[in-house]
Amino acid sequence: MPERTTSLQDIYAAQGVCFGCGPANECGLRIKSRPQGENVVAIWTPEKHHEAFEGVLSGGIIGTLLDCHSNWTAAWALMRAAGADHPPCTVTAEYHVRLLRPTPAGGPVTLSARAVEVKGDRAIVEATLEAEGKVGATCRGTFVAVKPGHPAYHRW
């Protein structure tokens, strides 16, 4: 049960303010991503103002969830590949969201992601967003560990 473990964000970036995943951003989405085998999983519940129209989750919020969750999945994969004890600070290079059907906004959604390629300083991550038992959206993105001097180098 992934909810019973501490999330990657709370372990490695408790002071993070990112709109999508910063535990310290009170107006943010504050997703909690937890490793579960080879996947990373997050369960998140929308608020009313996250809708696109009545009862349906905004595609931009869906993209934000998938982007941040995938970025953490990449950071975790890069950490494991390096045998490090903490994740590198990663940023999104690009992400591609496919919206397969309207995603109901009345209850929790489940994000599930996996690094499908890890090479050097970057990871390619594939992710899904599921609600009421159906995959509403998929995402594939590239995430990069930044070097010293990049403004994100100390993001967590």
Next chain:
Amino acid sequence: MPERTTSLQDIYAAQGVCFGCGPANECGLRIKSRPQGENVVAIWTPEKHHEAFEGVLSGGIIGTLLDCHSNWTAAWALMRAAGADHPPCTVTAEYHVRLLRPTPAGGPVTLSARAVEVKGDRAIVEATLEAEGKVGATCRGTFVAVKPGHPAYHRW
């Protein structure tokens, strides 16, 4: 000066609640997209909680802005192609965001989009997000006019 005209959202969807573009969503981004020649332009100013980390705009917010702005660009293009007096209700099929550099969050950003292909019920739109004179992100997406029976059919 596009700010002096009424936005597409305010003309055609004043009661819209979409997180990204609904004029009636007080917690939303409330972008205002205005035709300007063949392009559609929006100028939007971030709030502090839209950051990814200190001084830099969240990639998820960037995607949300580009998605909603491109969707309105598609609706407007489809309206013009059909010779209609109001836009069809459109939804996002897919969008691909490329983040070229960190986008400063301390001032306004400019979204600019153009339909590069309009065919039947769908449009392909390319868009950029610029801040402090530099393009920070680009987006290419496919947007579709929904049919009667789709939950978005009466979204505006």
